[in-house]
Amino acid sequence: MMGSWASTSGVASLVAITMMIVIALVSRIGGLLIMSRLPIGPKVRRFVDAMATSVLIAVITPMVVDGDGGTRIAALIAGAVAIWLRSPLVAIAMGMLSAALWRFVMATGAG
Numbered sequence: 001m002m003g004s005w006a007s008t009s010g011v012a013s014l015v016a017i018t019m020m021i022v023i024a025l026v027s028r029i030g031g032l033l034i035m036s037r038l039p040i041g042p043k044v045r046r047f048v049d050a051m052a053t054s055v056l057i058a059v060i061t062p063m064v065v066d067g068d069g070g071t072r073i074a075a076l077i078a079g080a081v082a083i084w085l086r087s088p089l090v091a092i093a094m095g096m097l098s099a100a101l102w103r104f105v106m107a108t109g110a111g
Helices: 004-037 042-066 069-085 088-108
Strands: none
């Protein structure tokens, strides 16, 4: 049987998740309100446009470095498809497909 710590842990997790949701919403809405009142020049526009790519690279890089072969092959194929077709959706789909195929082949010993 589960002890009383299980319900306390569940409540703590829900509180933490709720706090993260509130912080994310407040920061996004606050950012929109602030940016809607500020003039956006070419330098600020370039900075904001580059920020999304920087965050994506910062999230993906540790996964590629620490990941398995499926992760690495997915990153390579997704990057190549993104450069070749300039379609993020197709690149993501091809990356996911290649990772799934790699892991299937490795799990079944077909490779």
